Amino acid sequence: MIFVFLALALGGMVKGATGAGAPVVAIPVLAAAYDVRFAVTLMVVPNLMTNLVQIWRYRADRLPDRFTLAFALAGGVGVGLGSLALVALSPDVLAITVAVAVVIYILVRFLHPGWALAFPIARRLAAPAGLTAGILQGATGISAPVAITFLNAMRLARPQFIVTISVFFAVMAAIQVPVLARLGLMTGEMFLYGLLALVPLAGAMPLGNALARFMSARTFDRIVLLLLAATAAKLVIDVLL
Structure with missing residues (x-):
């Protein structure tokens, strides 16, 4: 439980x-x-709440609504499909491909x-990228390899990046709650655990936000790339183990 608490706190800093x-x-x-199902289900409520906070905080820096909604709503469709895969399919091939x-x-x-x-070009790719990232989110709980790669390739400023990815994550989490409940994974007990994980x-x-104020645009970009490398490594390790 101590390691879980520290992992959640470190995740909050990042x-x-x-x-x-x-x-x-x-x-x-x-x-x-x-197990993976427990982990994915537990993180849904914290994801929803923390991303709603970030959307409000960075609302003045959002990209055009048409782009953001296409990206986020496609992710919502994908997360529903991925949630079905979480129950029925092995995501190994998808994970390796994404990595x-x-x-x-x-x-x-x-x-x-x-x-x-x-x-x-990014505007035309928003829906396909969102759909793919959503499927990965639903199946593995981690959409960063696709979602962050796509937005990082656009070279967005930190506030634009944060509000766009937060809308994307919030829409997916909002859809995951009823989908996982329908599948029997999001029970009342799991919802309570999610609220506790939020603390x-x-x-x-x-x-983490305070530390970021001292980062240059170049440093932020490098940190995001390191985050992507870590997610790719995690996907491969999960498959191999």
Whole structure:
């Protein structure tokens, strides 16, 4: 329980600093202590609440609504499909495919540091990227390899990045609650556990946000890339183990 508490607090710090990453830190520990279904279900309520807070805090920096809604609503459809996969299918092939794609993206960024995804192209890719990320979120509890890769490729400023990814995560979490309840995973007891998990996670977010004030745009970009590398490594390790 101590390790779970520390993992949730560390996840809160990362989320406060970057706008994402709490499940990347917390879910591996929760899955090791319990199982993947427990970990994914437990993180839904904290994800919903913390992302609603970040949406409000960074609301003035949001991108055009048409882009954000296409990305987020497609993610909502995907998370419903992925939740079915959580119950019925093995996500190993999907996980490895996504991990390889993330590694290729990171290599491209280091080999061509000036490359960025133009907004007109990103607008056309918003729905497919959101759908793919949503499926991964529903099946594994972690959509960062797709969602963060897509937004990081646009080279958004930190406030724009945070509000966009927060809308995406909040919509998916809102859909996951009734879907997982219908599947018998989100019980009243699990909902209560989620509220309890919110305490260390949300409590550590202000510390991460305070630390982020000292980060340059370059440092923020590098931290996000490291976060992506960690998620890719986690996906591969989960499959191999």
